[in-house]
Amino acid sequence: MEKTYNHKEVEDRILSSWAENGKLKANIDKTKEPYTIILPPPNASGKMHTGNVLMIAIEDLLIRWKRMKGYEVLWVPGTDHAGFETQTTFERELRQQGKSRLDFDRETLYKKIWDFVKENRGLIENQIKRMGASVDWSRYTFTLDDKALEIVNNTFSRMESEGLVYRDDYMVNYCPHCGTTFADLEVRHVTRKDPLYYIKYGPFVLATVRPETKFGDTAIAVHPDDSRYKEYIGKEIEVEGLIGNFKLKVIGDAYVDPQFGTGVVKVTPAHDKNDYEAGKRHNLEIKQVIGLDGKLTNIAGPYAGMKVSEARKVVVEDLKNKGLLVKVDEEYEHAVSVCYKKGHDIEPTILPNWFIKVESLKKPAKEVVEKGEVKIFPKWREITYRRWMEEMHDWPISRQTVWGIRIPAWYSVEDNPSLKVTFLDKSGIVKTGLVSELLATSGLDEIKKGLQSLMAPKDAKYVISRESPGEDFLQETDTFDTWFSSGQWPLITLGYPNSEDFKYFYPTSVLETGWEIIRPWVSRMIMFGIYLTGKPPFKNVYLHGLVRALDGKKMSKSLGNVIDPEKYIEEYGVDTLRMGLISGTANGRDFTFPQDKILGYRNFANKIWNMGRFILMMKERYEGDVPQFESAKLDLKPEDKEILEKLSLTIKAVDENLEKYRFADAGEVIYQFMWHEVADLYIEKVKNREDKDVALSTLIHVYTTCLKLLHPFMPFITEEIWGIMTENKKGLLMNSPWPVEK
């Protein structure tokens, strides 16, 4: 053995011996109890971050432990198409080539992103392998694999036929210039100075930066406790406007800040997110005053057809002339949403989207956790889950992105003349308009071929089908929210509904993931699992904490505090990084990247390496063969009995802590025992023992048992030493049975 442990040399070799002889592939063995984990799929085109390392370390620990305990273990690896994130990354590349997504038709863009993902997906897969993850690669699944598409489409179709799907208006970030919607994450917030206009509204004066939307006002809001206006709440007031007088209801709503402006707000549900929410709370009418072309609609009377910026000037001028403008604060600074592409103002707009009714789904999902059918560790995280289950409202599942699973709804062009389409025509020019009108100049095939997006009215007639129902049809261009498909991940990976895997391995044993996705992911998986199979998809949920940067803050590119795990793997080895991270994560709380501990476990790795080296040296000096501890009758000294007893206690403590997902405690127990009991005390005594046969035999037994206990935590070094100690005669450590306390 080398004088120090050289992880670089060892890791590759051990990886290939696991790949050749490790029991990675799960079999359906009905004489054994299954133990299953589905790996939360990392972004297919991304690279490993510290959180992924922690996730893999914990899951591999559980898997290796249960495998050694004799379970039929299955750990399914997979990667995620990461809809929005990937498309953004790809578009960034496009931009460097001076292009944008709007230069391509939908199909071409989709293919280009596919190629991009294919080019990049090898990286994360290799990193998972390099971590020593003992996953079953024969069951590897990508979120856009055919079996995924099939299940997701079928689920949607079934939900639709059971009346759980509907189309309704939803407020989205719409950019009239780009003619498309943006996800919340695509919206930039910039601080800008705009005039704040104080306008007379009947008995009130209120402040607004958007006077041009006044034609869409359907209420006036004040804070319910504002004594200045309390008497008005619930009453209707008469307001003098630019296009005649009109009546507005006064509502009391806590979203109004009495400190701001005059404490009175005009409510425009069609063009402001807050107002929209308030409108829903108070059943207000929605008047769309800005069209998708960015011009005022007919509701604005004489102002119809004006662009927003133009209309604002004219409206202000007219208000002034009518004496309705009280004052203007020119220096008002506020945050404005703009599109990330060119900085156009975002126009919050109501558009038809696809929704799922969650009422019938969330009840049983809440109950399984309350009844303990699904146990959440740590328990205090249950609060997040329960609150979400109470608050959750219907789920908008459509996204206006290309990279994802396209919603399998088809619109007949003939039945839906008011379908609005955007497409690239034969000469590559973008055209937008009603399909009924565009068909006069372009053929339907041309539209189909160049289609970028379509917008169907909320009462459009549609057919649900994976295949085109006929020549006359255009498919919905929206894709499913990523969580709609990843919510079915356990079912997808296990081949729901008929595969043998599904019958044997479902429900899985534990879902291990970060707590920040309780709401979008964990809740959805439970809902879908129960909906489709009657059973939640896992028995336990273990939620690990977030690994924060060295400054105690969340890692982020903009703060420049991101820790690249590669650096640590390179310098200290996989085992050390894994063990270091595990030791930091005791209670599933967030924790700062434990740099010192990683150093400490590097020392530990070297310590156990040298213990092995020393034992080998003693073996060589011993004349003849050391008696086998299990078979030989040994005359044990009290110190031998003592160390065996402590070993037994250690096994017990490790098992108990792992059962409770107390990984750091379990690791600590082995660490203390190996270093401070076996190395510091017992080995020192063995050095001076006359009865070397007994001492050495016991020592070897204790040490190799420790290797087993430590293996799930630090798989590489333990496997390597095991091979040397056993002269490769006992097979791989990873396939060996777990020690039993005596």
Next chain:
RNA sequence: GGGCUCCUAGCUCAGUUGGUUAGAGCAUUCGGUUUACAUCCGAAAGGUCACAGGUUCGAGCCCUGUGGAGCCCACCA
């Protein structure tokens, strides 16, 4: 603004139904070591458990309040 969590040794953190003298790793100081390991061994020092009240025979732990930190969600017309 709503919510969750944290504040324990110089640093990173344990402390699992309240119960002797509050622990670990790293760092510090002192000593040791002619060979398993200087990535070692032994020992020491280091804590008003954020602060203020309360409950209790007894509080790091339970309750209330204050202050600070981190994160999630919603964001100012």
